[in-house]
Amino acid sequence: MFKACIFDLDGTLANTLTTLAHFVNRALTKCGYRNLPEERFRFLVGNGADRLMRDSLAEVCGSFTEEQVRDLRRAYDEGYDNAPLYLTEPYDGIISALKTLKEHGIKLAVLSNKPHYLTVQVVEKLFPDTFDVCYGQRAEVPRKPVPDGALMIAEELGISPCDCLYLGDTGVDMNTGNAAGMTTVGVCWGFRPREELEEHKAAHLITHPSEILDLVSGTANRSHR
Numbered sequence: 001m002f003k004a005c006i007f008d009l010d011g012t013l014a015n016t017l018t019t020l021a022h023f024v025n026r027a028l029t030k031c032g033y034r035n036l037p038e039e040r041f042r043f044l045v046g047n048g049a050d051r052l053m054r055d056s057l058a059e060v061c062g063s064f065t066e067e068q069v070r071d072l073r074r075a076y077d078e079g080y081d082n083a084p085l086y087l088t089e090p091y092d093g094i095i096s097a098l099k100t101l102k103e104h105g106i107k108l109a110v111l112s113n114k115p116h117y118l119t120v121q122v123v124e125k126l127f128p129d130t131f132d133v134c135y136g137q138r139a140e141v142p143r144k145p146v147p148d149g150a151l152m153i154a155e156e157l158g159i160s161p162c163d164c165l166y167l168g169d170t171g172v173d174m175n176t177g178n179a180a181g182m183t184t185v186g187v188c189w190g191f192r193p194r195e196e197l198e199e200h201k202a203a204h205l206i207t208h209p210s211e212i213l214d215l216v217s218g219t220a221n222r223s224h225r
Helices: 017-030 038-043 049-061 066-080 094-103 116-126 148-157 171-179 194-199 209-217
Strands: 004-007 107-115 133-137 164-168 183-187 204-206
């Protein structure tokens, strides 16, 4: 039986696709660029805000300067920082699943590449009094897929990495959990296709949050793989 679950945030706990697309496109418009289709952001998000700015600029204008990156990031932050919960909702079934996990004594944590202060704000608003540890991207810790953040969480919880499930919706998440020596769970309701999770060696694939407890207790059958 596993003792802890570490969750990604965007695309795993909360559907933020429309939110992120809205504020990036708002920033692109403000800086004089064309907008991108919302679905395109499924493949642009997940590596932190700076990478999101760079990848968005690459989509709309090919080459770009560091000044353009800074200007776009400034415009993005002006919007998103003021309303990070705009159009953001927990995925169906996730709140119930988290409640059940807590009732069974499972430690719960969040590790996101979203800036730390925004991660905390979103998690505290959507999932109050739920998580034992919550970390976003901090300057002193390398962002995922470097496993440092996941390992720090396990140490803070006092739980061995091998007793942790790491749940996420991208290849970055699977690489993070695998590098940390944790059992990875790819969630198929998120931003990226099932094939990406398989390619990055997800130990389990699930299609609904209710399946998490089976994995934690060790009663999951092969349909979860």
